[in-house]
Amino acid sequence: xSKINELFTNKLNVINVGIENFxxxxxxxxxxxxxxxxxxPGRGNPELIAALxxxxxxxxTDKIEAANKAAVERIINSQPVLIGFDQAINVVPGMxxxxxxxxxxxxxxxxxxxxxxxxxxxxxxxxxxxxxxEEAAELAASGEIIFSPCHEHNCVGSMAGxxxxxxxxxxxxxxxxxxxxxxxxxxxxxxxxxxxANDESVIHRLIWMRDVLGPILRDAMKLSPNGxxxxxxxxxxxxMGDECHNRNVAGTTLLIQALTPYIIQTNxxxxxxxxxxxxxxxxxxxxxxxWMALCKCALDAAHGIENSTIVxxxxxxxxxxxxxxxxxxxxxxxxxxxQQVIGPxxxxxKPEDSGLDIGDSAITETYGIGGFAMATxxxxxxxxxxxxxxxxxxxxxxxxxxxxxNPNVTIPMLDFIGIPTGIDIQxxxxxxxxxxxxxxxAHKDAxxxxxxxxxxxxxxxAFEKALLALSExxx
Amino acid sequence: MTVQVLVKPNTxxxxxxxxxxxxxxxxxxxxxxxxxxxxxxMNKEVIRNVGLMTPEVESAKTSDLVIIVKAASEELxxxxxxxxxxxxxxxxxSSKGKxxxxxxxxxxxxxxxxxxxxxxxxxxxxxAPREARKAxxxxxxxxxxxxxxxxxxxxxxxxxxxxxxxLMMGPDCGTAIIGxxxxxxxxxxxxxxxxxxxxxxTGSQEVTVRIHEFGGGITQLIGTGGRDLSEEVGGxxxxxxxxxxxxDDATKVIVLVSKPPAPSVEEKVLAQIKQCKKPVVVWFxxxxxxxxxxxxxxxxxxxxxxxxxxxxLAGADESKLNKRALNLPLIEEVxxxxxxxxxxIRGLFSGGTLCDEAxxxxxxxxxxxxxxxxxxxxxxxxxxxxxxxxxxxDFGDDQFTQGKPHPMIDPSTRIERFIQEAKDPSVGVIxxxxxxxxxxxxxxxxxxxxxxxxAKQVAEEEGRHLEVIGYIxxxxxxxxNIEGQINKLLASGATHASSSxxxxxxxxxxxxxxx
Numbered sequence: 008x009s010k011i012n013e014l015f016t017n018k019l020n021v022i023n024v025g026i027e028n029f030x031x032x033x034x035x036x037x038x039x040x041x042x043x044x045x046x047x048p049g050r051g052n053p054e055l056i057a058a059l060x061x062x063x064x065x066x067x068t069d070k071i072e073a074a075n076k077a078a079v080e081r082i083i084n085s086q087p088v089l090i091g092f093d094q095a096i097n098v099v100p101g102m103x104x105x106x107x108x109x110x111x112x113x114x115x116x117x118x119x120x121x122x123x124x125x126x127x128x129x130x131x132x133x134x135x136x137x138x139x140x141e142e143a144a145e146l147a148a149s150g151e152i153i154f155s156p157c158h159e160h161n162c163v164g165s166m167a168g169x170x171x172x173x174x175x176x177x178x179x180x181x182x183x184x185x186x187x188x189x190x191x192x193x194x195x196x197x198x199x200x201x202x203x204a205n206d207e208s209v210i211h212r213l214i215w216m217r218d219v220l221g222p223i224l225r226d227a228m229k230l231s232p233n234g235x236x237x238x239x240x241x242x243x244x245x246x247m248g249d250e251c252h253n254r255n256v257a258g259t260t261l262l263i264q265a266l267t268p269y270i271i272q273t274n275x276x277x278x279x280x281x282x283x284x285x286x287x288x289x290x291x292x293x294x295x296x297x298w299m300a301l302c303k304c305a306l307d308a309a310h311g312i313e314n315s316t317i318v319x320x321x322x323x324x325x326x327x328x329x330x331x332x333x334x335x336x337x338x339x340x341x342x343x344x345x346q347q348v349i350g351p352x353x354x355x356x357k358p359e360d361s362g363l364d365i366g367d368s369a370i371t372e373t374y375g376i377g378g379f380a381m382a383t384x385x386x387x388x389x390x391x392x393x394x395x396x397x398x399x400x401x402x403x404x405x406x407x408x409x410x411x412x413n414p415n416v417t418i419p420m421l422d423f424i425g426i427p428t429g430i431d432i433q434x435x436x437x438x439x440x441x442x443x444x445x446x447x448x449a450h451k452d453a454x455x456x457x458x459x460x461x462x463x464x465x466x467x468x469a470f471e472k473a474l475l476a477l478s479e480x481x482x
Numbered sequence: 483m484t485v486q487v488l489v490k491p492n493t494x495x496x497x498x499x500x501x502x503x504x505x506x507x508x509x510x511x512x513x514x515x516x517x518x519x520x521x522x523x524m525n526k527e528v529i530r531n532v533g534l535m536t537p538e539v540e541s542a543k544t545s546d547l548v549i550i551v552k553a554a555s556e557e558l559x560x561x562x563x564x565x566x567x568x569x570x571x572x573x574x575x576s577s578k579g580k581x582x583x584x585x586x587x588x589x590x591x592x593x594x595x596x597x598x599x600x601x602x603x604x605x606x607x608x609x610a611p612r613e614a615r616k617a618x619x620x621x622x623x624x625x626x627x628x629x630x631x632x633x634x635x636x637x638x639x640x641x642x643x644x645x646x647x648x649l650m651m652g653p654d655c656g657t658a659i660i661g662x663x664x665x666x667x668x669x670x671x672x673x674x675x676x677x678x679x680x681x682x683x684t685g686s687q688e689v690t691v692r693i694h695e696f697g698g699g700i701t702q703l704i705g706t707g708g709r710d711l712s713e714e715v716g717g718x719x720x721x722x723x724x725x726x727x728x729x730d731d732a733t734k735v736i737v738l739v740s741k742p743p744a745p746s747v748e749e750k751v752l753a754q755i756k757q758c759k760k761p762v763v764v765w766f767x768x769x770x771x772x773x774x775x776x777x778x779x780x781x782x783x784x785x786x787x788x789x790x791x792x793x794x795l796a797g798a799d800e801s802k803l804n805k806r807a808l809n810l811p812l813i814e815e816v817x818x819x820x821x822x823x824x825x826x827i828r829g830l831f832s833g834g835t836l837c838d839e840a841x842x843x844x845x846x847x848x849x850x851x852x853x854x855x856x857x858x859x860x861x862x863x864x865x866x867x868x869x870x871x872x873x874x875x876d877f878g879d880d881q882f883t884q885g886k887p888h889p890m891i892d893p894s895t896r897i898e899r900f901i902q903e904a905k906d907p908s909v910g911v912i913x914x915x916x917x918x919x920x921x922x923x924x925x926x927x928x929x930x931x932x933x934x935x936x937a938k939q940v941a942e943e944e945g946r947h948l949e950v951i952g953y954i955x956x957x958x959x960x961x962x963n964i965e966g967q968i969n970k971l972l973a974s975g976a977t978h979a980s981s982s983x984x985x986x987x988x989x990x991x992x993x994x995x996x997x
Contacts, residue, residue, distance in 0.1 A: 025628070
């Protein structure tokens with residue numbers, strides 16, 4: 008029977024695009040009908056529509072689909088394992104004594120926002136390159152400090168992302184593909200360097216982290232024969248109600264539980280070990296950076312696949328939001344203005360106090376957790392509007408702009424479907440749906456720190472520029 | 483007076499919803515004037531024309547929603563924005579309750595709903611081909627309501643549909659009935675054994691309604707869009723439709739509805755009719771009887787005739803049918819009432835084919851018949867706002883719908899024109915259609931009623947009889963209550979015609995002089 012004749016005999020099931028009244032009339036006739044939440048692709052911009060059309064030419068589509076399949080398979084199959092801790096100068100590629108890594112796409116000292124300047128000057132003082140914050144600022148402006156994005160050194164850094172030579176780093180190895188990713192340790196409290204604070208208490212804590220916490224973790228991991236399988240632990244944490252960007256209660260517990268047997272075997276005093284455990288329990292955030300390194304490790308394995316339209320990086324420097332896409336290899340950033348984060352704030356702070364969106368932590372959403380996995384973390388639905396339904400709809404909505412569900416990391420509340428994985432530039436531009444990011448809010452001025460948390464979307468310009476570039480690149 | 487503007491970036495609302503929102507916004511008490519529109523060039527032109535242009539509106543993009551409010555004070559403007567925002571969000575709530583999962587693209591919807599088999603697409607013409615292509619690529623049959631789609635796109639889409647064995651109804655297709663479900667603009671009619679392929683919307687509606695009235699019923703009504711039988715498109719969808727209906731066990735008789743096809747396409751269609759195992763009734767407005775008969779088809783000159791032939795071929799007993807013959811005594815009566823100078827018919831139509839049919843009926847007796855849809859340039863109205871001799875206007879044509887909804891939804895333009903025509907002492911008859919059914923106005927006769935009553939009164943005071951003929955296209959199953967519509971029409975003193983065909987014939991006969 009021909010398809011048209013099948014239509015005559017089967018029950019009509021309509022997808023309605025555009026005029027809602029037609030949907031209503033179909034309802035009245037008891038027909039099955041689904042009304043699309045449709046907006047003009049590419050915001051109606053003919054240049055973008057032409058680029059979409061070009062990429063959707065059957066000969067091109069097949070190539071893209073194959074490339075995207077390869078990219079998401081690499082993300083899913085990556086097995087990031089925590090294998091150790093060490094100082095940045097010893098492990099991070101390209102690290103020097105006068106290099107400071109920062110979050111987001113490249114930025115110069117004069118353009119940095121308050122929190123990032125605060126973090127940079129604090130790090131200079133911490134490294135002993137200047138005696139105080141004022142002189143640190145002069146040094147930063149002098150050109151003698153090399154600024155470079157974390158992402159361009161296999162690293163990720165939360166918030167300002169400021170990483171200097173003697174800071175201790177997570178070392179995460181991709182057991183499947185062999186690449187390595189690094190990230191800083193959590194400073195825990197709210198008044199911290201990564202949020203732009205830099206007073207004596209902040210520097211003091213960094214020194215303790217360098218001299219006690221870091222070495223204990225380094226020595227502990229040396230005792231771990233196989234490392235710690237982070238992907239397995241991430242899956243567990245999600246099942247326990249973390250989305251592993253803003254809620255890290257379960258993940259932190261699991262991580263310290265895994266580290267403890269080794270920590271107690273190190274040659275440090277009981278007092279020092281006690282300090283470490285107290286530090287870890289002082290904030291739920293301890294495992295936050297760990298998941299970021301996991302995500303970075305998996306996504307780097309998927310970067311640079313010819314013809315792929317999958318996003319491999321989303322990161323912000325407080326001024327610009329930048330993305331990288333798999334199909335355009337290397338460090339090519341597509342940027343747009345950083346946005347304001349909307350969400351609950353600590354008492355006494357108002358939205359106008361907040362600095363613009365900042366940090367490499369959006370790597371978690373790029374991987375498919377954080378805002379993308381909101382449905383698994385009902386405890387923090389206040390970040391996204393207050394109801395569990397809102398949280399679920401954030402996750403299901405992200406499935407519209409991603410390529411696949413990651414079967415290795417699942418969400419119990421949604422019948423164990425996998426996290427939405429592999430943001431596809433084409434789908435973002437086609438639907439106008441922006442990735443949703445759960446994130447913290449830093450005060451706009453240097454020296455204050457975290458003042459709240461909430462959600463933010465990337466600027467669409469970054470995705471539009473990437474689409475245009477891909478349409479040039481993919482033939 | 484204060485004018486304030488609110489631009490909501492990258493917010494899309496379809497034009498029909500915007501119309502109803504605008505209407506509601508203008509009903510807000512404190513609002514002097516409100517415009518809610520997408521920032522398209524066309525809308526900006528409208529805004530400029532009403533003197534509400536601001537730099538903010540000027541810089542709005544096509545994808546931005548523009549809200550303009552004129553009110554007595556700044557404070558009242560703010561209040562109006564609040565009320566308008568409520569209207570915008572209210573709509574969202576009601577839609578949320580009806581469907582659980584929200585999909586943004588056809589592809590994701592198809593992934594989520596594997597049983598989906600048809601897409602109705604009614605978005606701006608510049609985006610429509612892309613969406614239609616996506617639907618076809620996802621193996622959906624398509625009804626493309628959008629107009630302003632290029633003929634190149636139409637050919638490409640229909641060729642793709644043909645390769646995939648899918649229906650590609652449209653572009654500019656507003657009427658279809660598939661599996662007894664009316665799509666977009668169609669009437670509620672009985673299920674039966676007659677299948678229709680129609681290149682014209684209201685023409686197809688008329689045939690289904692007449693078949694229903696004769697006691698027959700419909701299997702499928704496949705719309706093709708008006709350009710399908712052009713030289714360029716080559717009748718791809720009409721040929722596919724005939725083939726599908728021929729293979730459909732439930733269909734006994736096939737009816738084709740169209741304006742005259744391009745000669746090469748007509749040949750193809752007739753060749754297919756010749757091979758078709760089922761009887762085919764052909765109503766091509768102004769078509770040629772000989773060719774159809776030669777091909778073994780059943781020729782119909784007019785709509786009711788087409789429906790009648792179809793039901794008879796489908797097995798109806800002719801002796802039991804009420805054919806609703808013309809009311810000849812009424813013709814005599816009206817002729818006597820009209821002054822000698824009342825020579826002309828003015829046809830004011832919301833349905834294009836209904837207009838065409840009435841015009842062709844008039845053209846059989848008069849050679850001075852003008853229209854905005856005349857194919858002969860000589861008889862095309864120079865200025866569509868000014869009538870000349872016998873004039874038939876299709877208010878659904880582009881000149882009248884630029885930036886406005888179709889007259890089947892918004893009767894305002896036609897009401898204005900009616901008042902204008904009624905004042906013309908050379909006019910004997912004004913003939914109008916009122917289309918009921920899904921998608922149409924809730925009370926089309928009611929909207930025109932005050933104008934009819936007043937016009938007839940004024941004419942009487944001036945010592946002339948103004949004859950108004952109304953034809954109501956609908957069935958007793960349509961939600962508008964056809965009985966009530968007819969009663970309203972009769973109460974105004976207008977004459978009710980029982981079919982499109984009869985409306986045309988009555989109008990013509992009323993003004994024939996000296997026979």
